[in-house]
Amino acid sequence: MKCKFLHVSDVHLGFQQYNLRERFDDFGRAFEYIVDQAVAQRVDFIVLGGDLFQKRAIDPPTLLQAVTFLSRLREANIPVLAVEGNHERAYYRDVFSWMDFLADQRYLSMLTPDFEDGQPVLRPWDGLSGAYRDLSLGGPGDGAGQVRIYGVKYYGASTEHVVEGLVQQLEQMDHSQIDYVVMVMHLGLEGVLDGYSATVPHYLIAPLKDYVNYLALGHIHKPYEREGWIYNPGSPETCGMDEVAWPRRGYYLVEVDTAHTPKHRARLVANPRRPFVRLPLPVDGCTSPEDLYALAEQELAAAAAGLDSQRPVVELVLEGVLPFAGRDLDTGRLEELGRTILNALSVRIANRAVPTEYEIDADVSKPFNELEREVLQELVERDARFRPMAAEWADLIQNLKRMAREGSSPASIVEYLQLRAAQIQEP
Numbered sequence: 082m083k084c085k086f087l088h089v090s091d092v093h094l095g096f097q098q099y100n101l102r103e104r105f106d107d108f109g110r111a112f113e114y115i116v117d118q119a120v121a122q123r124v125d126f127i128v129l130g131g132d133l134f135q136k137r138a139i140d141p142p143t144l145l146q147a148v149t150f151l152s153r154l155r156e157a158n159i160p161v162l163a164v165e166g167n168h169e170r171a172y173y174r175d176v177f178s179w180m181d182f183l184a185d186q187r188y189l190s191m192l193t194p195d196f197e198d199g200q201p202v203l204r205p206w207d208g209l210s211g212a213y214r215d216l217s218l219g220g221p222g223d224g225a226g227q228v229r230i231y232g233v234k235y236y237g238a239s240t241e242h243v244v245e246g247l248v249q250q251l252e253q254m255d256h257s258q259i260d261y262v263v264m265v266m267h268l269g270l271e272g273v274l275d276g277y278s279a280t281v282p283h284y285l286i287a288p289l290k291d292y293v294n295y296l297a298l299g300h301i302h303k304p305y306e307r308e309g310w311i312y313n314p315g316s317p318e319t320c321g322m323d324e325v326a327w328p329r330r331g332y333y334l335v336e337v338d339t340a341h342t343p344k345h346r347a348r349l350v351a352n353p354r355r356p357f358v359r360l361p362l363p364v365d366g367c368t369s370p371e372d373l374y375a376l377a378e379q380e381l382a383a384a385a386a387g388l389d390s391q392r393p394v395v396e397l398v399l400e401g402v403l404p405f406a407g408r409d410l411d412t413g414r415l416e417e418l419g420r421t422i423l424n425a426l427s428v429r430i431a432n433r434a435v436p437t438e439y440e441i442d443a444d445v446s447k448p449f450n451e452l453e454r455e456v457l458q459e460l461v462e463r464d465a466r467f468r469p470m471a472a473e474w475a476d477l478i479q480n481l482k483r484m485a486r487e488g489s490s491p492a493s494i495v496e497y498l499q500l501r502a503a504q505i506q507e508p
Contacts, residue, residue, distance in 0.1 A: 082219040082226025082260045087119045088333040090130030090299030091316040095143030099427050107355045109146045111317040114352050115332050116150045120157045125218050130299025131166025131267030139179050151188040161189035165234035166267045168488045190214050192232020201246040226260035235267040237493040240279045251292040260339050264293045269301035276483035303327050318354050322396045325357045356393040358384050364434045365401035370409050381422040392426040395419045399434040473505045
């Protein structure tokens with residue numbers, strides 16, 4: 082059997098980043114491009130690994146974007162198999178999300194297990210809901226075959242428990258008539274990025290390989306793949322400045338041929354997106370604000386040589402120990418330099434420089450995530466009650482911040498805080 086499918090995740094439609102209408106449009110254009118490619122490539126289906134929307138309460142323009150693009154897929158007879166991510170799940174008082182609405186209107190198929198006695202149960206999709214859907218694919222020349230797509234939505238702090246239950250359920254499933262199996266999950270692997278919620282260690286995922294040919298992940302915006310069967314495409318558009326470190330983000334185009342080994346070939350395709358430019362400005366060698374402005378002008382001019390005509394989003398990162406009074410620094414002038422030299426859509430100033438009197442004992446050349454953790458640990462160590470476990474408390478604080486930024490529910494944040502705090506304080 083031969084078939085072709087597309088794997089995309091973390092589209093975040095409706096994200097009006099930096100309160101700019103242009104950024105709202107950018108996220109729509111990224112998804113539109115992917116839909117165009119799906120139609121042009123004549124894929125047999127699309128798997129969507131969660132976070133189609135930026136937030137659970139969407140506005141009419143965002144819904145219009147989703148319906149417009151998904152309608153094209155429906156008209157092209159390309160099924161969309163989706164799971165719900167942490168950004169779009171319904172409020173606890175609701176039982177019907179906007180993803181459920183799209184499923185009810187037949188724009189996509191929502192997949193996730195039911196639960197009985199706290200354990201996941203894998204039931205077939207019945208036209209409205211279910212844990213898996215079977216597709217009959219392949220033309221006469223390729224040999225018709227069956228593809229099964231399982232789906233698992235975001236489960237937050239319960240993710241590890243759900244994965245363990247899935248393995249037990251898959252042991253009981255009959256795959257004798259199934260030629261190829263895809264599982265779509267909104268979770269991340271531990272060790273890819275620090276501080277993410279809903280991540281699991283590799284050893285918990287590994288047993289799925291006995292039943293799954295292609296594990297389609299979402300949630301973490303950094304692209305990665307493991308062992309030829311675990312794939313995560315990253316975010317098609319740039320949701321945060323840290324993501325400029327991963328230019329090869331977008332979607333996977335997967336070609337399946339069950340007569341060969343391996344049974345699939347997955348190619349990560351980087352879709353067009355608005356350029357983001359992050360420029361570090363070491364302030365240590367600048368004896369005056371004028372020196373810093375001159376340095377910024379020099380770095381911006383160098384960056385301009387590598388840009389196309391699309392207006393970039395720019396971040397100027399002030400690093401090091403500021404050798405002059407902070408009140409003398411005109412950040413508005415730095416922003417104006419970025420707008421003038423790069424014709425920037427937006428200029429952000431990340432002032433991580435510190436006055437000499439507040440210098441901390443940390444390596445400011447490190448990535449921001451590591452630097453932030455060092456600062457937190459040093460602050461915790463100043464309280465004698467927490468000093469012996471300062472590293473653990475710093476990790477906890479950083480993880481709480483990450484969960485809040487990702488849109489984790491208050492209940493899951495409190496649950497994690499209580500569990501982790503109890504573990505740290507155990508004698």
